[in-house]
Amino acid sequence: MSDLGRVLRLDARRTALLVAVPLLAGIGVVTVWLSLVPGVAYWDNSVVALVDSVRTLGPVAAGIAAWAAVRERRLDYLRDLTARSPATGVLLDLLLLSAAALAAYAAVTGVVVAATVVRHNAGDAHPLGIAAGALALVLHVVAGYLAGRAAPHRATPAAVVAATALWALLRGPGTSWWSLLPPAALGHVELFTGLRTGVQADQALWAAGLAAALILGYVMWLTRRWPLAVPLVLALALAVTATVRLQATDGRAVADDPVALACREWPLRTCVHPSLRSALPTLIAATTPLAARLNGTPGAITRIEQRPASVPASVASGVALVHLDDDLRPGYGTRAARELRDALTRPAACSAASAQRIRSREYKALVDAWLLDEGTPPIADAYAARRFKSWGERARRSWLRAHYARYRNCTLTARDFRPATAFSPRPVRPGIARGPRTGPFKAGPFGTGPLKTRARAVRPGAPRPGLPGAKPPALRDPARSSR
Structure with missing residues (x-):
């Protein structure tokens, strides 16, 4: 009975591992706070922040589990004094370590959810993403503990931390399907996209299947109970199926997600x-x-x-x-x-390298600065800059309506800022002014010309029209003309 009491006290003392909860929670909160996008409450990014926290919490939890396994392995002879199965202590250790890690993960999840809800959140919180992170953390605990049981040395915890950290760091976001294996390396989720639910489900199945396979394999080896091979094979098949499904995604963890604006x-x-x-x-x-x-x-x-x-x-x-x-x-x-x-503007029209287009871009920059209330840029044509600056707001808007096509095509010239053409919708084309028509036109042997009209009678002594002050010619005598 005294030996049994010692074993029970030993099992009870292992609850001291719960001191790891504040440590893991503190590390996770710092990591997740740095991963959250400031000013944006997008649920998919919140899930990514939780996954990033697992990439940091996982190696720490695995190292603590390995340290606990190394420390408890030296006292296994006391467990052999009882009638309990040798796997009972192992399963109890894993239960306590997993509970401590999940308690820390729950605290980190609470911080993420609170930070997302208090802001203008958008999207949906996928429980599968949270579950995938939790199962990935449990997988780290199981792997670290079994490594400590298999190699009970002082250097084992450090080696476990280094190995799990390398597994997390050497896989970059979006590099290949390897980056989707838990703990997944997910990059920032852009707006109008979202995490694929199928990928999160496969990640949860992969972590659960591999953790179950490790536990069943170790218990079967420890107890020599070969019927455990059946659930072991099923767990491995689950992990392999999830791996094949993740491989088919080609590393694409996000998809288009249209939302109502x-x-x-x-x-x-x-x-x-x-x-x-x-x-x-x-x-x-x-x-x-x-x-x-x-x-x-x-x-x-x-x-x-x-x-x-x-x-x-x-x-x-x-x-x-x-x-x-x-x-x-x-x-x-x-x-x-x-x-x-x-x-x-048209980028192709404004990117030409000709001297004329370079000067046109200067005039365009003058208008661009006004459109956004920016400072007037220095240009070579100081007169155009002074004149445009002297116009009021209404005059500038009228000018832009008249010259918008030139502004868009980067064809503005100095002439567009001159007084004669600044506010005319159509430039005045130079030409020869024509007088009023004197009558209808007809085709003649030398081209078209005005029709001949009958001359009006002119009063003697009156000036002829068109010739101010000119005297009319003397009238001829009909008698003399008849001679």
Whole structure:
């Protein structure tokens, strides 16, 4: 009975491993906080942050499990004094270590969920992603503990930490299907995309099958109970099936995920990803002046929509497509407005290297600075810069409506800023002024010309029309003319 009491006290003393919970929880919270995208509450990124925490927690949990196995292996002779199965102590150790690791993981998950809910969250929280991280952590505990049981040396915990850390670090996000094996190396999930549910399910099955296979294999070797080979084979088959399914993905863990945009109607209808609702005021303030100055031109903007990076920015039929930084770095509104302004012009026409196009780009830069309320850039034509700067807001908008085609095609010249042509929709073409027609035209032997008309009677002494002060010729005598 005294030996049995010693064994029970030994088992109870192993609950001291729960001191590892604060350590693991602290490491996990720091890791997950650094992985969360600031300013954005996207559930898929929250799941990625949890997976990243497992990549750090896993090696630490495996090292603690290996240290516990090495320490307890020296007291196995006391367990042999009881009638219990030799696998009972091993399973109890694994249960306590796994519970400690999962308690720390639950604390980290609570921090992630709270940080996501208090902000403008978007998307759905996939339980499979959380389960895959938890099972991957349990797999680390099982592998570390069994390594300590198989090689009870002081250097074993350090070797386990090094091996599991290398397994996590040597697999980069999106490199191959190997990066999807738990703990998965998942990169930042862009907006308008989402984690594939099938990949998360396969990761959970892979971790559960491999952990079960390790436990069953060790218990079967320890107890010599060969019927355990049947569940062992099933666990291995589950892990192999999950591996084949992950290999078929070619490392693609995300897919397109269209969502309903969050919009604000006034003063300009602007729509963004639901997780970026907080960016609407800044984006509207940065783009409204540009839209007001483009009013009345073919590039007028009536609606602004955010699109993923794969869709180029454009302005067509009043709809402007724009991009935003997922992390909302400072200045994102100004960058979006510049992107819209650059989308107004034709890149092929403005990229020519001729001297004329270089000068035209200077005039375009002058107009670009006004569209976004930026400082006037120095250009070679100082007269055009001074004249454009002297115009008021209404005059500039009228000028842009008249010269929008030239602005878009990068064909502005110094003549467009001269007084005679600055505000005329169509440039005046030089030519010879024609007088009024004197009558209908007809075709003659020498071309077309006016018809001959009968001369009017001119009063004697009156000046002839068209010849001021000229006297009419003397009238001929009919009698003399008859001679």
